[in-house]
Amino acid sequence: MESTVTVPGGRRIPRLGFGTYQIAPRDTEQRVGEALRAGYRHIDTARYYRNEKGVGAAVRASGLVRDDIWITSKLPIDADGADEVNRAVDATVDALGTHVDLYLIHWPRPRHGRYPRTWQALRSAQAAGRLREIGVSNFHQAQLDRILADGGPPPAVNQIEAHPHFANNAVRRFCAERGIAVAAWSPLGAGSVLRDPTIAAVAREAGRSPAQVILRWHLQRGDIVLPKASTPQRIRQNAAVFDFALDARQMTRIDQLDRGEAGRTGPNPERL
Template identity: 50%
Template sequence: MSTTVPTVTLNNGIEMPQLGFGVFQVPDEETTAAVATALEAGYRSIDTAAVYGNERGVGKALAASGLPRGELFVTTKLWNADQGHDATLRAFDASLDRLGLEYVDLYLIHWPTPARDLYADSWRAIGKLAAEGRIRAAGVSNFRPAHLTRLIEAGGLVPAVNQVELHPGLQQAELRAFHAAHGIATEAWSPLAQGAVLDDPAITAIAARTGKSPAQVVLRWHLQLGNLVIPKSVTPARIRQNLDVFDFALTEDDLAAIAATDRDLRTGPDPDAFN
């Protein structure tokens, strides 16, 4: 199995592994073992968030791994209740303390929460942290084009990444085009739609032909679209299997067949309504 993960160059020149490991919904007490397994398998990008309640577990696994800090890419996120300029600075310090790190590689505003109307203030604070070198790259999550436009038009940092729900059932073509036009990398959370797309006939047919699992086919689809992707699992065999996607490729016909499965299948909240 090849574990050489390609990288995506972010808009500030930082290299981010294209395939990483997510820990959403993993209890803190299980997180250390799961992240340790992922690091041993060859993952070097780990994605957590303050609201997940498992930053300490991630930090313990990173510390115990013995891997040089420069080989790791760590993402965490600002929770909705902590938005606002000064609150963002405090929340970031707390995340850094829980992770046991001196900096994070990517810090994201978790949701725009438009009813709060604080994400622009949070973004200014994040720009300050980036200027201080405590964040190597700054981004957002679950932002729509209108939210992104507001940040871009304000000047300062253009988000390096927008992490959004994205999978064959919710392909976000318009948003991905906006990202491409503005130099923002697209990162997919729920890349397998929590399993909801894995029995789609188009995907199972490709899996049968290639000798790969449906999940591996979907992850390969993400990679060939150019998405950053962060599958989550606590099962060691599946953690390793999700990384084993670099020894085959989808054809143009495969990509067209998967494109036809788009059906506005949202498994998470609506970013315009979630606060």
């Protein structure tokens, strides 16, 4: 199992990312530092999380080579148009104290209809050398079709809700056809899937924890995962997922837990 996903430009995104949503700014440097020590080489943050500064501080304090770490961040949810995108890029780079490897449109908010313009602004920022890779989050096929219509390169990544109770396979399939890497947010269903009895049974069989079994299922599906955890023990446990494998029967048992729309933990992005 490759521990990275290669995007069309040749850059390699570490498949195991540390999620930082709801990590308070004052705790961020320490938690991200713990994650880097545990072996994570990808950190997921956003303007909205208000903790980019702590992410940058942890990266600097880690003593690791900057190019060995991948930082994903996201535009403010209401950023729109070139000026706001450029201001947001400046604010992110300033807070991180280093470049951002991947910058995403956080939510398409299709009812506002502004995401195609925002995507063009991200493309321009990338062409101007201000951003390395650009991508989207919470985009469904309709929004992807719309931004792909200009014939330009596809987003490097679509970061979407995905976990055993909400497999999100239609969007994942479309992304696979278009060469867009998928990153799973709330990969543990924001914690809810950890209590699923089938997960517990597979975990017992594999001699691993429920969280490890769920993360392994994602990785074997080919996705990037972004689990968040608060204690050093959980942070380390979630990183120990590259030294075992689920067999086809165990994968199928977990595939069968999909509840479709009813399994979402977050909002349907098309309704925002």
